Amino acid sequence: MKLVISLAAALGLSACASTTTPAPRLASDADIAAAERGPIDETGIAMRWNDRLAPFTIIDNVHYVGTYGLGVFLITTPDGHVLIDGALAQSVPQILENIRAFGFDPADIKYLLNTHGHYDHAAGLAGLQRASGAVMVASAADKPYLEAGRVDHGPSKDSPFPPVRVDKVVGDGAMVTLGGVTLTAHLTPGHSPGCTSWSLMARDSTGRPRKLFLHCSASLGGQSLVPPAYPGMADNYRASFAKVRGMQADVFLANHDIFFGLHAKRARQLAGEKDAFVDPSELQRFNSTMEHGFLKALAQQQAAAEAGKRP
Numbered sequence: 001m002k003l004v005i006s007l008a009a010a011l012g013l014s015a016c017a018s019t020t021t022p023a024p025r026l027a028s029d030a031d032i033a034a035a036e037r038g039p040i041d042e043t044g045i046a047m048r049w050n051d052r053l054a055p056f057t058i059i060d061n062v063h064y065v066g067t068y069g070l071g072v073f074l075i076t077t078p079d080g081h082v083l084i085d086g087a088l089a090q091s092v093p094q095i096l097e098n099i100r101a102f103g104f105d106p107a108d109i110k111y112l113l114n115t116h117g118h119y120d121h122a123a124g125l126a127g128l129q130r131a132s133g134a135v136m137v138a139s140a141a142d143k144p145y146l147e148a149g150r151v152d153h154g155p156s157k158d159s160p161f162p163p164v165r166v167d168k169v170v171g172d173g174a175m176v177t178l179g180g181v182t183l184t185a186h187l188t189p190g191h192s193p194g195c196t197s198w199s200l201m202a203r204d205s206t207g208r209p210r211k212l213f214l215h216c217s218a219s220l221g222g223q224s225l226v227p228p229a230y231p232g233m234a235d236n237y238r239a240s241f242a243k244v245r246g247m248q249a250d251v252f253l254a255n256h257d258i259f260f261g262l263h264a265k266r267a268r269q270l271a272g273e274k275d276a277f278v279d280p281s282e283l284q285r286f287n288s289t290m291e292h293g294f295l296k297a298l299a300q301q302q303a304a305a306e307a308g309k310r311p
């Protein structure tokens with residue numbers, strides 16, 4: 001079996017990850033078990049982050065194996081599979097069940113990719129790494145959060161999770177290739193310093209090639225812009241909005257159900273619309289909506305800060 005990570009030249013990552021002995025896991029079996037048994041917080045309950053959702057195929061070899069409220073995506077190939085994001089620690093058993101429901105073995109997952117290191121997308125990664133033995137791939141800026149099992153800013157700083165070993169660090173434009181499928185990393189910082197979106201090609205029901213774009217996130221997520229939750233946050237958002245304005249995608253995906261109309265599209269799919277997830281204008285609509293919300297929040301927070309300085 002030939003496994004290849006084809007990356008931008010400056011990254012210098014190994015092209016033969018399968019031949020190296022992985023470093024020890026950072027979270028023990030006891031840590032992972034305790035996190036899986038732990039309570040879901042109020043936000044997670046309200047947003048249905050760990051509610052069950054039957055797995056289904058979005059398009060071609062791209063499958064939804066996440067929960068009702070948190071996106072986890074399985075990309076299958078003849079040479080093994082790629083899994084993107086890990087949802088909550090409590091979500092791991094159902095993610096594994098969803099993968100097996102398609103007839104796939106979690107042990108055949110070769111790469112775990114991450115969009116960003118907030119607990120609602122990263123807490124399950126340690127358990128999934130244990131179950132699969134996969135190579136964990138993430139950005140340099142979010143690697144410290146993943147390996148520490150917590151972020152150091154914003155509302156998520158009080159939500160620790162089982163730390164996960166990052167095996168490979170990717171930069172902007174890095175490509176992960178497996179079994180004839182290539183996923184490209186697009187650094188879109190803002191929501192987190194190393195927020196990473198991913199794109200790939202797949203075919204719709206007619207066989208037409210379609211570009212898929214899984215957006216890391218462009219919401220504030222309760223984080224402060226003034227003062228910034230982390231240095232350079234507002235500039236990161238501005239640069240990412242500008243970057244995405246120059247992109248095109250036929251299928252827009254996100255790691256929260258509410259951002260890409262998951263359930264409405266799935267209902268249409270079940271009603272017979274085979275390509276319900278194809279919408280070439282959705283990425284730009286999302287980008288515009290998020291940018292407007294960002295600018296509004298920034299102006300409000302700046303005004304509040306100025307008012308607070310006045311005698």
